Amino acid sequence: MTQNHFAALKLSRLLLEILSKEGYSDPTPVQKRLIPVLLSGTNTTVSAQTGSGKTLAFLLPAFEKMIPATLPPVHHYPKLFVLSPTKELAQQIYEVSRPFSRALGLRGVLLQGGGKRQEETRKLKQGVDVIVATPQRALEHIEAKHIDIKAVRHFVVDEADMMFDMGFVSYLEKIFGMLSTGAQKVVVSATITPRVVKLAKSYIQPLRRIELDPPGMIAETITQHLYPVVKSKKEALLSWLISTREIKKALVFVRKKELADGVAESLQSWGYKVGILHGERMHGERKRALLAFREGRISMLVATDIAARGLDIPDLDVVINYDIPHVKHDFIHRVGRTGRAGKEGVAMTLVSPDEIEQLHDLHKVLGSKIKEVILPEFAPKEVKARGYLIQAPQRRRGRTKPNATKRGDIVLNKKGKKRKTTKRDGFKLLDAKKKSSKKRR
Ligand code: AMP
Numbered sequence: 001m002t003q004n005h006f007a008a009l010k011l012s013r014l015l016l017e018i019l020s021k022e023g024y025s026d027p028t029p030v031q032k033r034l035i036p037v038l039l040s041g042t043n044t045t046v047s048a049q050t051g052s053g054k055t056l057a058f059l060l061p062a063f064e065k066m067i068p069a070t071l072p073p074v075h076h077y078p079k080l081f082v083l084s085p086t087k088e089l090a091q092q093i094y095e096v097s098r099p100f101s102r103a104l105g106l107r108g109v110l111l112q113g114g115g116k117r118q119e120e121t122r123k124l125k126q127g128v129d130v131i132v133a134t135p136q137r138a139l140e141h142i143e144a145k146h147i148d149i150k151a152v153r154h155f156v157v158d159e160a161d162m163m164f165d166m167g168f169v170s171y172l173e174k175i176f177g178m179l180s181t182g183a184q185k186v187v188v189s190a191t192i193t194p195r196v197v198k199l200a201k202s203y204i205q206p207l208r209r210i211e212l213d214p215p216g217m218i219a220e221t222i223t224q225h226l227y228p229v230v231k232s233k234k235e236a237l238l239s240w241l242i243s244t245r246e247i248k249k250a251l252v253f254v255r256k257k258e259l260a261d262g263v264a265e266s267l268q269s270w271g272y273k274v275g276i277l278h279g280e281r282m283h284g285e286r287k288r289a290l291l292a293f294r295e296g297r298i299s300m301l302v303a304t305d306i307a308a309r310g311l312d313i314p315d316l317d318v319v320i321n322y323d324i325p326h327v328k329h330d331f332i333h334r335v336g337r338t339g340r341a342g343k344e345g346v347a348m349t350l351v352s353p354d355e356i357e358q359l360h361d362l363h364k365v366l367g368s369k370i371k372e373v374i375l376p377e378f379a380p381k382e383v384k385a386r387g388y389l390i391q392a393p394q395r396r397r398g399r400t401k402p403n404a405t406k407r408g409d410i411v412l413n414k415k416g417k418k419r420k421t422t423k424r425d426g427f428k429l430l431d432a433k434k435k436s437s438k439k440r441r
Contacts, residue, residue: 009035011064018103028053030212035061038186043204045160045187045196048212051219051312051336055096055158058082058186062154063100066129072105076127078147079106082156083135083172085163087112087283088290089310093158094132101130111137114283121146135163135171142178149178160189160196161329162309169199176203190336191329218332222339224347224370228389229378231352234322235266237378241320241348242272242300250318251293252302253334255325263322264302277303305330311337321349324358331362351389353380359390 004016005026011019019025027035030052037044038061048054062080082097084090094110101108109123111133120137124146131138131147141147157163163172176199179185185204189196192209200207218224229237242250252267254260257278267274275289275298286307293301294313301313305325310333319338325331339345349370351359372389383389 006031006060009060010039011035011060012067014067014103015060015064015100018099022099024056028057030054031057031060033212034058034210037208037210038062038184039064041184042208043185043206044208044210045189045192045200045204046210046212047189047192051339052212054188055093058156058158058188059093059097059100062156062184063097063104065153066106067104073129076107076129077151078128078131078149079152080130080154080156081138081147081149081152082130082132082158083138083163083175084132084158084310085134085166085168086159086307086309087114087134088277088286088307089159090132090134091287092310092312097130097132106130108132111141112283113137135168135175139171139174142175149175150180152179152183154184154186155179156186156188158188159310160187160199161191161193162306164193164195165327166306169195172199173203179203190333218335218347218365218369219339219345220369221343222335222345222347224335224349224366226349226351226366226370226372226389227378228372228374228380228383229350229352230380231354233378234350234352235263237350237375238263238320238322239266239270240375240378242267242270245318245348247318247320249293249296249299249316250301250320251308251313251316251337252300252320252322253308253325254302254304254322257304259322260302260304264300267300267302272300273298274300274302277301277307279304279306281307305334308337309333313337317346319345319347321347324349324351324355324362326358328362328365332365353382356390363390 004020006016006019006024009027009032030048034046034054034057038058046054048057066079082093084093090110090112094108097108106129107127108130109120109128111120111131113134113136115137120141124141138147142149157172163169176185187196187200187204192211227237227241238252241247252263254263257280260276260278264274264276275293277286277289281289289298289301290311292298305327316338319335321331321334325334335347338347374383374387376384
């Protein structure tokens with residue numbers, strides 16, 4: 001076995017073997033920081049940048065504690081319970097957990113709205129060790145006594161801020177209230193908002209807070225481009241970008257479900273294989289679209305913010321923001337679908353004049369890293385005239401000074417071309433100085 005740097009985190013040999021087999025050799029910074037804290041049994045709220053490897057960071061310590069002393073367990077009861085706001089994210093967490101469950105002889109189950117309730121119940125009754133669920137469905141099973149919630153040793157709420165956005169907080173409160181005091185409780189959130197803190201403080205004591213990354217930051221590895229565009233030309237620009245930038249696989253974000261359908265239809269008409277991910281699509285349709293996109297059978301996925309939160313899609317080079325989301329954090333989440341786990345990524349944002357206000361709200365998040373690209377064919381007239389949308393181009397360093405005095409300095413001539421200064425320039429400057437001192441007298 002080649003050296004696995006997870007060993008430094010004091011994980012057992014068995015887990016190291018699984019990690020190597022799954023292709024993980026170096027822990028991410030989030031994993032380095034969080035795994036020892038969780039191994040010590042601490043209750044924690046954690047803010048971690050999207051794509052930071054947080055799933056393994058919260059799963060590994062729990063699995064470490066679940067390694068059977070000798071033979072695999074005969075009695076299965078819920079020990080690890082993870083809640084996720086969306087079905088897709090729950091599925092993703094479940095997939096990450098599976099190789100570990102399998103190797104440890106543990107049983108896992110995925111519980112989600114739209115899933116087959118009877119099959120879930122059957123599995124729960126047969127006994128499971130690991131549960132990954134969406135909140136409402138989880139509560140239904142708990143209330144039906146299919147889950148012995150008091151037995152749970154490790155409880156994780158992922159994407160807690162989104163739980164609030166989606167109105168799931170009452171389910172969370174109920175479930176928190178039923179957990180045993182001895183269970184380790186971990187709340188993971190891209191941003192630890194005041195609402196998240198309030199919830200955590202009400203149910204978790206003592207509580208440690210870890211801010212792993214500056215909250216709400218976009219990874220440095222992502223190149224961002226902003227395209228000002230006349231609203232009616234957005235579709236044309238999208239088509240132009242995909243073809244001229246030779247984009248093979250893109251996740252296209254839109255604010256509204258209806259728009260997702262429209263944009264997908266256009267992409268289809270241009271000959272691309274397209275999937276759609278939004279709240280009104282059937283569970284099966286969403287699952288199939290995501291799988292096809294992951295496996296590369298379709299090249300474009302058009303999604304709304306809620307449906308695509310936290311998704312991990314391999315080899316996703318480009319995220320296209322067809323519009324600006326209402327909520328600032330959604331922008332970070334959108335862009336965070338690319339450039340994951342330290343890889344490079346590109347985010348292209350199309351912005352029309354009616355979205356300027358939202359764009360200004362985003363300014364802090366965008367920082368100076370975003371580069372405006374003004375395409376004369378698509379940009380609004382006033383943007384073309386001004387030369388920029390929100391950021392005046394930065395003055396180039398080392399620009400030539402027009403009032404250079406030394407002979408041989410570079411100045412610009414009337415046509416804006418560079419030329420060397422001459423003796424005459426020096427005399428002109430001297431004359432000008434004399435004139436101004438005479439005036440002062
Ligand atoms: P997450 O933030 O948990 O959604 O993870 C983001 C991506 O990072 C996923 O594709 C993981 O498979 C990947 N990942 C997580 N941990 C590691 C690691 N230690 N080394 C390489 N990739 C990782």
